[in-house]
Amino acid sequence: MRRSQLFVKTRRDAPSDETARNAQLLIRAGYIHKEMAGVYTFLPLGLKVLNNIANIIRKEIDAIGGQEILMPALQIKERYEKTGRWDDKVVDDWFKTWLVNGTELGLGFSHEENLSPLLKNFINSYRDLPIAPYQIQTKFRNELRSKSGLMRGREFLMKDMYSYAISEEQHKAFYEKAKLAYQKIFDRLGIGGQTFLTSASGGSFSKYSHEFQTLSKAGEDTIYLDRKKKIAINKEVFNDEVIKDLDLTRNELEEVRAIEVGNIFNLGTKFSEPFGLKVLDKQGKSVELIMGCYGIGISRVMGTIAELLSDDKGLIWPEAVAPFKIYLARLGDAQDTVRAAEKTYNELTEAGVKVLYDDRRDASAGEMFADADLMGLPLRLVVSQKSLQEGSAELKNRTSESTQLIRLDKLVETIANNQ
Numbered sequence: 001m002r003r004s005q006l007f008v009k010t011r012r013d014a015p016s017d018e019t020a021r022n023a024q025l026l027i028r029a030g031y032i033h034k035e036m037a038g039v040y041t042f043l044p045l046g047l048k049v050l051n052n053i054a055n056i057i058r059k060e061i062d063a064i065g066g067q068e069i070l071m072p073a074l075q076i077k078e079r080y081e082k083t084g085r086w087d088d089k090v091v092d093d094w095f096k097t098w099l100v101n102g103t104e105l106g107l108g109f110s111h112e113e114n115l116s117p118l119l120k121n122f123i124n125s126y127r128d129l130p131i132a133p134y135q136i137q138t139k140f141r142n143e144l145r146s147k148s149g150l151m152r153g154r155e156f157l158m159k160d161m162y163s164y165a166i167s168e169e170q171h172k173a174f175y176e177k178a179k180l181a182y183q184k185i186f187d188r189l190g191i192g193g194q195t196f197l198t199s200a201s202g203g204s205f206s207k208y209s210h211e212f213q214t215l216s217k218a219g220e221d222t223i224y225l226d227r228k229k230k231i232a233i234n235k236e237v238f239n240d241e242v243i244k245d246l247d248l249t250r251n252e253l254e255e256v257r258a259i260e261v262g263n264i265f266n267l268g269t270k271f272s273e274p275f276g277l278k279v280l281d282k283q284g285k286s287v288e289l290i291m292g293c294y295g296i297g298i299s300r301v302m303g304t305i306a307e308l309l310s311d312d313k314g315l316i317w318p319e320a321v322a323p324f325k326i327y328l329a330r331l332g333d334a335q336d337t338v339r340a341a342e343k344t345y346n347e348l349t350e351a352g353v354k355v356l357y358d359d360r361r362d363a364s365a366g367e368m369f370a371d372a373d374l375m376g377l378p379l380r381l382v383v384s385q386k387s388l389q390e391g392s393a394e395l396k397n398r399t400s401e402s403t404q405l406i407r408l409d410k411l412v413e414t415i416a417n418n419q
């Protein structure tokens, strides 16, 4: 992509009412635009990041047998009355609306009430199980406070998967697979080293649920972490019994702030029973299905990465989620510089390397370098009169800040192999 064709501009300052570091950086770098508290537009580069994150999740979830669907945002009131979740005192973050004829509807905050009735049409026997439909979809939540930028949206992108099993045993087998898939996902997203499996409150069907918590001062949660064993306990369930259950030692636990990037939950029969979702098991006995749910806040993950992987100059994207691999800056518009930069851009693009080419004639070197740092692409490549005198371009790594001159005829192979 050519920078001259990108309609978005970077800005020196974030809006004064934006207090979250992740949103400040993402707004300044032109990835997102703030509409109101907790509601953002994803601009071209921001949407690429969001999609990259979603696609990594998709691959790993497909690999454990998840099947992607897309459910509606508009929700039917009667279904939530069946499960007791229509009442605003029970679910305090509902957005509700109505049809022209006055029928009340809700905007989905989660989709258990959608999926269980849906599956009644398709699941007739234990042979149909286990299954795990999932979706990547916008959720609506009327959050009381939305001051954490992308990390607490009122409208946000979530991956939500729901598993259905014939028995506790079958449920557990899938649950454990999902746990491993989640850790893999956070590894691939570049935050695996700081993300820890955390026992949290479990509802009525299992003693604990599991959260994936990423260490950050900007986090809203407090957890007690055993760094060696790489597991943690959420403050909400922290007591001697849990410490013992998990075979941990109190004085080896560190109290730290963290961001809940995902969670997995045993829902038991809570959403099968009200909808009569039951089938005959092998012995011919009618049993209600055991359900699990598995969420990842995709936009929250994007905010988390911005929060963790950044410095005072700007963002530092891991290559797997970066919108482009290279920021190619062309300094000056001398004919041979333009020719060399265009050639480099074309060759890299043809080799499948994603390049953002700063071809602006009215931007100074200083502006280009500041933008490259702010936008946080993994590599910066500079083609200038000076570098061309050596038949080279200058390559800089955003993370290590190391620079090297690379001969133009070796550029494509060097960059395609540079991790």
Ligand code: ATP
Pocket (backbone or CB within 6 Å): 110, 141, 143, 150, 151, 152, 153, 154, 156, 157, 158, 260, 261, 262, 263, 295, 296, 297, 298, 299, 300
């Ligand atoms: P929290 O305790 O942070 O409010 P939650 O327990 O309400 O989270 P779930 O309902 O389980 O979260 O949602 C699944 C995932 O969606 C969470 O693990 C989190 O990553 C993400 N998520 C939840 N609320 C938001 C939000 N307001 N904005 C962005 N992501 C969110």
Ligand code: MG
Pocket (backbone or CB within 6 Å): none
């Ligand atoms: Mg919540």
